[in-house]
Amino acid sequence: MSVQSTHRVAGPYSCNGLTKQFPFDFKVFSADEVVAILSDADGVESTLMWGTDYTVALNDNQNANPGGSLTTRQVYGAGYRVTLTSGVTNTQPQTLTNQGGFYPKVLEDALDRQTIQLQQLAEQVGRSVKVGISDVRKPEELLAAIFDSVRQAQDSAAKAQSVGRVTATLFQAVQSVAQEGKERWRELLSVVQQAGGGAAAGTYTKVTVDARGWVTAGTALSESDVPTLPIAKVQGLRQALALKAASSHSHNIDQVEGLQAALNGKAAKQHTHDWSQITGTVNSLGIGQTWQVVSRTSGTTYTNTTGKPIMVHVQSKGDRSVTEASITVQGHALTSQGYNGRTASISAVIPHAANYQVSGAPAMIVRELR
Known part of the structure; x- marks a missing residue:
C-alpha cells in the first residue's frame, strides 16, 4: 500500500482548557512514533513525553486509514498550542536473506518507511533558512547578516x-x-485684584486699607462707628437744648451723662402705675395660658411644642411613708420628697422646644400652665 499523504504535521491545535484529544492522519508504524510539541503563549516550545504526558490510539489499518488520535494527560489553557508530527527514526530495521521468505509486505513497509523519512526531512528543511540556488552567499553568511540586522534593530530600539x-x-x-508661569500669573493677578481695591465699584463712607496702602473693603458707616461725646464737650449744645427741649423725652438712663449719678439715692420708695400699661408679649409665660390637668406617663420624654414657655407641676398621689415628685428638663432633674404621709410636689418652667419627663411615687397628678 503506498503512502498517499505528503504532509507530516497535524495542527497546531489551540487549547481551551477543556480539550485533551487531538487527531492526526499521517501513517506511523507504532504509537511511540507520534511526537507532540507544546508551545506556550510566548511561542516557547517543549516536547511532551509519550506515555508520561500523552497516549496514542492508532487506527487499525494504517494503510487504508492512516493516523489516529493523541490524548494528553492534562488539559492546557488558552494561549497554549499542541502540534503533532511523526518521529520515525532514520533506520532500516528489515533484514532480507537468501535463506528466508521474500514477502511483499516486508518490502512495502520498508519503502513506506523510507518515504516517511523523506517526508520528515522535507518538512524540517522546509522550516530552515535557505539561500537561493543562484545565491553566492553561504547559509552561514545569510544567518550572520540576519543576526547583524537584529543587532542593528536592537541598537536602534x-x-x-x-x-x-x-x-x-x-x-x-x-x-x-x-x-x-501659571502660578506667577495667578500671583500677579491676585496683586492686581488687590491693587484694584478688593471691593466692588461704588461710594462708601467707610473703607479698609491694608499695610500696603491698598483698599481691601468698603462698607457703609454703622452706629458703632460714630463716637459718643459728652454733651458738655459740644460747645453751645447744652444751651440750645435748654431753650428748645420738648416737654417729654424717652432715654435710657445710662445714655444720659450724669443722670444715673443724680438719681442715685433720690428714687421714690413707692410708684403708682396704670395696670394696663404693664403688658407682656403674647409669647410670655402666663399670657393666654390656663392650668390644666394632663395625662403624662412616668419616664416618657415629652416636648414643649406650644411656641412659648409652659409651667409643669407634679404632685405625688397615694399613701406611702415616703412620697416623691420629680421633673427632668433637658437632662436636669428636680426632685421633691415627702415623709410620713405628706404629699411631695414640684414645679418647673419648660422653655419652648425643650424636652422634659415627669414621675411620681406611688402615683402622681400632673398639671400644666399652657
Missing part, C-alpha cells in the same frame, strides 16, 4: 528609548516651566 527618555525629560521641564 535602544537609541529610540534613549531619545524617548530625553524627550520625556524635556516635556517634564516644559510642563514645570509652564506650571511655574
